[in-house]
Amino acid sequence: MTKDHSNIAILKEIAELLNEETEMIPMLNGALSKFLSGTKFETGWIFFIDERGKSELVVKQNLPDALSYNDCQHLKRGGCWCVSRFRNEELEKASNIIECQRIESAIEANVGEHSDITHHATVPLQSGQERFGLLNVASRNTVRFSDEDLDLLESVAFQMGSAIKRIYLTNEQQEIALVQERNRLARDLHDSVNQLLFSVTLTARAGIEMSEQPDIKETFKDIQQLTQEALTEMRALIWQLRPKGxxxxxxxxxxxxxxxxxxxxxxxxxxxxxxxxxxxxxxxxxxxxxxxxxxxxxxxxxxxxxxxxxxxxxxxxxxxxxxxxxxxxxxxxxxxxxxxxxxxxxxxxxxxxxxxxxxxxxxxxxxxxx
Structure with missing residues (x-):
């Protein structure tokens, strides 16, 4: 099998996995694992970056000890060219990182073997105009990856970005369905149980006024009080289902x-x-x-x-x-x-x-x- 055919096969396997998975992190973990196992890239990690520029390390694979030390503290902190360029919307395609301050700080801290990982390549994860984060990959003794390597990285990032968007849309649709179901349940409770309790309250009040025997009056008062408490509970439940305010x-x-x-x-x-x-x-x-x-x-x-x-x-x-x-x-x-x-x-x-x-x-x- 030629290298081009090998790359196509890897991208096909990744596409199948991305289409099958419904959970975000397992999906990205599986896709990154397949990508690393079928290419010259040996280690990788993914940052999600929100609208305020806050980055979160969500996936990592095959990190050397220096980078994984203390829950990846050196990857999570400090300056970073790729994250900075992403925040400034200056990173549009797969690129080589000449120097990475986070990797350098991990090596300088001498907290474990860095396995000759000194540089990495980076690519934005996006779908259309929506940007989600970064995919970073690296290999031993590699300062610069070829244009062909970067093209392959860009292809898998495109697939990942589309899959991330799909899951976000699915979650939004599920949230909409959940809200609709809450509204339906709140409506049903208001129209049925709530009205019944209100009727019982009115009946108990009428019983108090119509009865002359103290024991019976007291019984109706107890019924009215309990029903009023149940009404308060029901209104609170309806509010919890559908917070109009x-x-x-x-x-x-x-x-x-x-x-x-x-x-x-x-x-x-x-x-x-x-x-x-x-x-x-x-x-x-x-x-x-x-x-x-x-x-x-x-x-x-x-x-x-x-x-x-x-x-x-x-x-x-x-x-x-x-x-x-x-x-x-x-x-x-x-x-x-x-x-x-x-x-x-x-x-x-x-x-x-x-x-x-x-x-x-x-x-x-x-x-x-x-």
Whole structure:
């Protein structure tokens, strides 16, 4: 088999893998592995770079010890010509990197063998006008790759970029379908169960007015109170399924939700409230769950929320002066609500912690990157 035919075969195998995979990281890992195993390139890594220029190392293959040391700290930090050119929209095709500060810093740190990896080639991952990040590859004792090598690298990067776009579109469609299903469920709950509970409340009120026996009056009062509580729970559930207030902004949505729960809420904000939609909804869902916990377990009718925004993350604190709980007595997360919050936080790479003491309230601390 000639070299051209060999390259075509590699690109065909990669195309088949990219078309079959539905998960982003396994897809990129598999494609990079096939590419390295079928070409002269020996090691590679992929950066995703967001709209603000923040880079994230998402895939790596066959890195020498110097580059993989301490969770690839030298690849993740410091200056980098390829990332800088990408951010400035000056990198349009596969290119040789004459010197890489990150590789040089790893070698100078003397933290492991660099296996004669001193330079690398780079190529942007994109689909049309959308740019996602960089594919970097390197080989032992190679300072410069040939035009033919770079053409091959560009071809596989084109395939990867198209596959990344496909998965993003698929995820967006799934998110739209999920929102539509939430809206349908919220509508059904409002039109059926919510109306039934409201009818029971009216019936109980009529029973109180019509009955003259104290025991029967008291029974109807209990029914009315329980039904009213169930209505409040149902309205909160409908809001969780379909947060209408979010289009008016995160803070306003949180305030309206607290008001619906009959909680007096103080909100303190520092920094500019402007997040990606996924982070904004995550913050809203966490605030909802935290306020639900205050209403159900704290034994108070007021709470405080602090939101502090920096260039890289957001800190959300929800505080109450309620009855609290003994943290030492809980080997596991003490409530389903807190577990739900932890799950949401971990899903976006954040951290969750809480401080509580009997009789001295609870403080929930959430930090999310964005």
């Amino acid at each position: 979010l289009e008016s902004g995160l803070i306003e949505a949180i305030k309206v939700y607290a008001e619906m729960l009959n909680l007096k809420l103080a909100v303190n904000v520092s920094g500019v409230i402007q997040f990606p939609s996924r982070i904004e909804e995550t913050l809203f869902r966490i605030a909802q769950e935290a306020l639900n916990n205050v209403r159900k377990h704290a034994g108070v009718t007021q709470a405080e929320i602090y939101i502090s925004v920096t260039a890289t993350d957001v800190l959300l604190v929800v505080k109450d002066e309620g009855q609290g709980f003994n943290i030492e007595a809980h080997r596991h997360i003490p409530s389903i609500g807190l577990q739900s919050i932890v799950d949401r936080v971990h899903a976006v790479g954040g951290t969750a912690d809480w401080v509580s003491e009997i009789g001295k309230g609870t403080e929930l601390l959430i930090r999310l990157p964005y």
